[in-house]
Structures are given as C-alpha cells and as structure tokens.
Amino acid sequence: MTRILLIEDDGGTADEILLELAAAGHDATHSGTLAAATERLAVDDFDLLILDRQLPDGEGLALLADLRRAGQRTPALVLSALGSLDDRVRGLRAGGDDYLPKPFALVELIARVEALLRRPNETRETRLIVGPLDLDLLAGRATRAGRPLELLPRELKLLDYMVRRPGRIITRSMLLQDVWGYSFEPNTNVVDVHMGRLRRKVDAEGDMPLIRNVRGQGYVFDLAH
Template structure:
C-alpha cells in the first residue's frame, strides 16, 4: 500500500481526497500547514512517503516553497500541486518549483486519482542528487554537469534528460517514456520535441573526439552507454 502525504488546509476538501484515495487502495496522512508537512517528511519514525499532494495556498505560506525546500534537501518524492490558480504561468511556476504535476481547482476526484496513479507508475529512482557515472559528474542540486572536468552548459530540461538517461545505463529509453517522465505529457504530441532536445544534449555531452555516451537506437529510442 502506497503512502501519500496530503497537505491541504481545507478540511472538507482534504476529507474528500483522503476518502477517494483510500478507496483506491492508498494510505493517506493529512496535514494542514507547511510546517506540519515538513515535520511529517523529516520525522525519522515516519513511514516513508511515496507521493506528496500539496495545496498551493496554505495558512503559513506558499505550498511551492515547501516543495522547493524539500528539493533543496535532496528529496525527490513525486509532488502533485493543487491550486485555484490555474493559468499557464501558474502551472509553469508550479512545475519549475519542483512539482511533478499540477491540478487546477476545481477538479474531479477521479482525475486526481488518475494523476496520482500516473505519478506512482514512474520508475522508482534513487534520490541521489550527485551522480558520477564514467566521465560524467552531475550535481542536480547545483544544476551543473561536467564530462572529464569539462563543464557542460546544460539547460534545466537537458540536465533532467541526462539525469533520466544515466539512471538507466544500457537500457533503451523510448520517446514515450521521456515524454511522460521528463515532460509530464500523458499523450504523445505531434512534434519532434524529444529528438530536438536529445540532439542538443548529445552535441554538448559528446564533443568531437570523445567516445559517444548517448546512442540513438533507430525506431526505438536512446541508450546511455557506460564506458568500459
């Protein structure tokens, strides 16, 4: 049974969400404020949290600040942001603050459960924020990466792509996997967005004369090859 931490100050909304999630087979812990939510995440005796659901407007501050604080501490637990602020700019800000999905209010409970299940289906990755694989050294908190000491000037999306690839060495990563897990799309847009970003990433990671680390598998996807 997965454990979900729900941080929502409206008791009625929290009760409805908790009941719906419980009916879907999830265990829910409810807290009503940022401070209580952080305490629940940090408590050594607390059962590990598999997913966060965080309301954006809480009595003691901005829910996005809570997520940003946890990300700065190295916490990679998936987070779903709930908010009455549903404009494009608001959704983008929520995702850039460290949220993995953003659900504007009002919403149907069945959609919330579906989004929760989609987030929980993502690969269970380690929460390491410093990854050293072969010649690559990625510091996810600092937002930096180097290859054999050579700085890689990566954009945030490129760093996230590299993070995703190097956690799956030698495995084919499909475009659909990248769209869902890096972009958060639940559909496949009619565009070459993945190919464009991977192309830019490869040009930065694999400089002329260096052994290529990112390989295209025709018709299937991409592979990160760990140097022998």
C-alpha cells in the same frame, strides 16, 4: 498500499481528495498547514506528496524546496489556483514532479497520482558523476568536463534518467511513461524533439558522443565506445 500525504488547507477540497484516494486504494493522510506537514514528515515516510501552494502559514513550494535541499526525493504533485506558465515552471523548479492547476477534475488528479507512482523506485542520489558528466539535481545544474550545460528542467530529467541506465536501450515508450508520466503513447514526436536538443547540448562538436540513437528502437547512454 501506497502512503500519500495531502497538504491542503481547504477542508472541503481535502475531504473530496481523500475520498477519491481511498477509493483508488491509497492510504492518504491530511495536514492543513506547513507546520503540521513538517511534523508528520519528521516521523513518517510517504510514497507521494500532494501539496497546495497557498497555505495559512506560508508557501507550499518553500517546504518542497527545503525537502529537496535535504535530499528528500519523494515524488510531489503541486496543486494551486496559480496556474500561469510562470507559476507552473516555478513549481517544477522548486522540486515538483507535476503541477495541477485548480480547479481540476478528481479523475485527472488520480490519473496524475498513479502516473507518478508508476515511476521507477530507484535510488535518488542528488549528485551524479558519470564519466565527464556531473549532475547536481538539487541545484538543477549539469556540466560536461567542467563545461556548463544549459539544460531545461525536462532535459535534466531526461539526462538523469539515461545516465542511471548506461548501455541499455531506452525506448520512446519508456521515456513517455517514466519522464512525461503518460500511460499511453500519444501521436507526437515530443521525445525526439527533446532528445535532439539534449544531444546537441551534451555532445558538442568534437566531443565523444555519449547519447546514441538506435534506429527504430530508441536511445542509449554509452561511455564504452
């Protein structure tokens, strides 16, 4: 049974979420303030965090950013009535893995929780040095042979995903499920668009290509050729 910490100050909302999580087979615990959540996180391990932004004693993103700086990589779903594009980007850049604006349908929240929990349970080093690449995941920065790569958050997630699987063919379905969190394959070329931008940034003219397109199958991160 997966363990989830819900950080939400509205008692009614918290009760509804806890009931839905329990019905879906999850062991969910509730904290109503940042202070209570911090105390709980100091003594317990969780598989997922669900946190509101506007809490009585501060901003939920501040807690999330502190956890990421400390090397804590537990997946986090951010909830907030602040639903503008800028707010969603801020939530993801603070370390959120997904962002769900309020009001929301509980069935969508459960679907997003399950998508986050399906992601690979792999070692989450926050600094990766692979060949000429240097990824600082906490700072959200990447370089190739000292050259800064101006990567968007999704592009950094894609590169992180690929460098952990060198030499393996990474299919579009794998990327849609593990990076985007889709449980189905939509009729879209979103993977190819993002991968095209990522390849142009990582493999500049004159560089040895690190990311290859395998026709009809997907992509490979390859240091061997």
